[in-house]
Amino acid sequence: MTQMVVVTVMPKAGVLDPQGQAVRGALEQLGFAGVADVRIGKRIELEIDGDDPAGQARAMCEGLLANALIEDYTVEADG
């Protein structure tokens, strides 16, 4: 049986996120004042077979899905 694991990858705090900056500027232009910061990352949904899907997902983050130098990740497994 497969289990859904959601990986979220975000730019590390302190690493400039030009995408987030551009979106923040656009929001401000649209009148959404009070947005102090915007950070943009990615959500990766994995359907994983076998034991310890969360552990497998963490190994995948270390091996490919995230670049530890510039990104942080979190892993959430259902159930």
Added chain:
Amino acid sequence: MTVAVVRFPGSLDHDSARRAVDRLGGRAEYAWHADGELPPGTDAVLLPGGFSYGDHLRCGAIASRAPVMAAVRRHAEAGGRVIGICNGFQVLCEAGLLPGALRRNATLSFVCRQMELEVADADTPWTGGLPSGERLSIPIKNNEGAWYGDPSEARVVLRYGPDNPLGSTDRVAGIASRAGNVMGLMPHPEEACDPLLGSTDGCLVLRGLVAA
């Protein structure tokens, strides 16, 4: 000298690279991403620019895990010369053969123009014996070209001018491994090897592939 030009799905600049190697008197041989070995007699390796694997996930991330990269790593670890240009630089960083990472340009735009670069380390095979502070005119064309990292972990070989158009740490345009045999740069020396293109300064960089 035989230079293996590695092609990934989505590589773009392998033909320009081959022409530049030919012009310098070398012999270019294509290697394919799925190959387990480099072509027989490979003396040096060039990873060209482009959008390998569509830049999916992160630029260079998937290519850096391709089968051929194990052979490139063995070549580099044995002291062989390797240069990565643009996407090739991203691949070398993702592979851990060079420190740091390439991030989205601070301008959030694709930047395509001739650049004046400054030689920052004269003591590598990649700057044709030019002294530090010498200028090279070589174009850039990229969207994710801002190098981010700790410059003390590498040898900074080339820097942008004070305007630092992409937002690189320490104005880095190109870095080499401590031993100097592995080089990565965002500018395109293969597009500056023909007088018709306005500059032949790229030859000084690529000569590192064919000079003993």
